[in-house]
Amino acid sequence: MGERKLRKTDVAIGWLEGVGKGVATMFDFTKVSGNGKTEEKKATMLPDAISPTMNVRRTARDIMDGAKHVTIKRDKLEDIVKKEGMKVKLTEWNEGGIHYLSPTSPEKTALYVLVLDCMNFCFWPSHNSLLQYHHLSTSLKTLAEASDGEDEEEESFRFHPKKLAEIEESFFTEELDPLLPPGVTMPSKKERVHLLRELGSSLLYRHGGKAMNMIEKSENSADKLVDIIVRDLPGFRDEAIDLDGRRRFFYKRAQIAVADLWAALGRVGMVDFKDIGSLTTFADYRVPQVLRHEGGLEYSKELAKVVDKMTVLPAGCRMELEIRAATIVAVDEMARKAGVKAVEMDWWIWQAGERMIEKGEGGKGQILNHHRVRTVYY
Ligand SMILES: Nc1nc2c(c(CN[C@H]3C=C[C@H](O)[C@@H]3O)cn2[C@@H]2O[C@H](COP(=O)(O)O)[C@@H](O)[C@H]2O)c(=O)[nH]1
Incomplete structure (x- = not known):
């Protein structure tokens, strides 16, 4: 990172090292515990009172102290970690090339990831949408590749901040929806237009027009980057x-x-978040679905009825x-037991969930339904 510019040879070497090996071979996965690591975390994270990842953990602990509807079964968590066939084998972030x-350009990779995560919410099927994560990631990939010229600065890249700042609903109806499987459309288009415009404008006016800036x-620091993202x-x-x-x-x-930036850019040496272990699991609907x-x-009983009947809860x-x-809290405990970071445990559980839902949800012998909330956050 820093001032160093990426050369094409760097990418080639980083890429070759990464191909087919999985994320685990590409990064330092030293255990979260241990003095060295603790000092390193202190050196990079924000002070406790303003650290976003600490705030998330404080929130989780506080809520669980007075929880009425959800209980963590600690002995079962241990069983899940140990369970045959569900041992923590770290997942390849880009499995299936999705x-x-x-x-050549870390900037374009970073823009792609930010666009993807701007829209990384509300996938669960309703009467008019059967959108899945890989539909979104691969259709955005197609758009990125179609506009991917040689020049890193090129403004013709579909996700260049100037283009994002001016995006219209036609981006979805004319460009993205046609790349989704028949009958699948992107829900909440108006909200997504606004989020993309916000991303483009913020990069232009706050970061010199570059995601890498x-x-x-x-x-x-992963913690500081979360802070920058939620501020800007x-x-x-x-x-x-x-x-209350x-x-x-x-x-x-x-x-x-x-x-995602860590997985996509770390492989070519463009980021090296020393405190990547500070991230918590990404609390959405798939991970609790698997854990339950x-x-x-x-x-x-009350919550089980709501979730099983697919009643939509107010955000x-x-x-x-x-x-x-x-x-x-549960994923942190599982990660600790397995000696991995929360993000790795999240990816493993999420991917296990994706395999489980292939067999259907909510029926006999199938995974239980997930909770439903209409929100732009997950
Ligand atoms: N907790 C957690 N939630 C995740 C992901 C990912 C994908 N991450 C990439 C990074 C590593 C992985 O290997 C993936 O390649 C998507 N989601 C969420 O799932 C939902 C979509 O699900 P479905 O309807 O079945 O496609 C939607 O809310 C989406 O935001 C994750 O990693 N963790």
């Missing part, structure tokens, strides 16, 4: 005020963006906050 990685300001991109501010007036922080999309199904989370309600908080 993401765009520019062969924003990333470099983090000084290789309001659409990523996944916060709530609970019924307390602030609650989750930062799902901001944290997943940082993790496996017995690691137990829902009250920010107590039940939703408890599910998200329990997910964060």
Whole structure:
């Protein structure tokens, strides 16, 4: 990072080393515990009171202290980690080539990831949408590749900040929707247009028109990059005020963006977040769905009924906050037991969930339904 410019040979070497090996071989996966690591974290993270990842953990612990609807079954968490066939084998972020990685330009890769995570919410099927994550990541990849010229500065790149700042709803109807499978459309288009415009404008006016400038300001700290993202991109501010007036922080999309940047750019030596272990799991609906199904989370009768019947919960309600908080605490505990970072444990659980839902959801012998909340945050 820093002032160093990426050369094509660097990319080739980084890429060759990474191909087919999985994320685990590309990064320093030293255990989260241990004195050296603790000091390193202190050196890079923000002070406790303003650290976004600390705020997320504080939120999760606080909510779980008075939880009424969700219980963490600690002995079961241990079983899940140990379970045959579910051992933590770190997942390849780009398995199946579902993401765009520019062969020459970290800037274009970073823009792609930020666009992806701007829209990385509300996938669950409703009467008019059957959108899945890989539909989004691969259709954006197609658009990126189609406009990917030689020149790093090239303004013709579809996700150049100037283009993002002026995006219209026609981007979805004319460019993106046609790349989705028949009958699948992108929900909440108006909201997504606004989020993309916000991203383009913020990069132009706050970061000299470059995603890499924003990333470099983090000084290789995942925690600081989450902070920059939630400060400069309001659409990523996944916060709530609970019924008692307390602030609650989750930062799902901001944290997943940082993790995705780590996976996409770390492989070519462009980022090296020393405190990547500070990220929490990305509290959305797939991870708690898997944990509940496996017995690691137990829902009250009332909540179980709501979730099983696919009743939509209001955003920010107590039940939703408890599910998200329990997910964060449970994944931290599983990661600790397995000696990996929360982000790695998240990817492993998420990918296990994706395999489980292939067999259907909510029926006999199938994974239990996930909770439903209409939100731009996950
Ligand atoms: N907690 C967590 N949630 C994740 C992801 C990802 C993808 N991350 C990439 C990075 C590493 C992985 O290997 C993936 O290649 C998507 N999602 C969420 O799932 C939902 C879509 O699901 P479905 O409807 O089934 O396609 C939607 O809310 C989306 O935001 C993750 O990693 N963790």
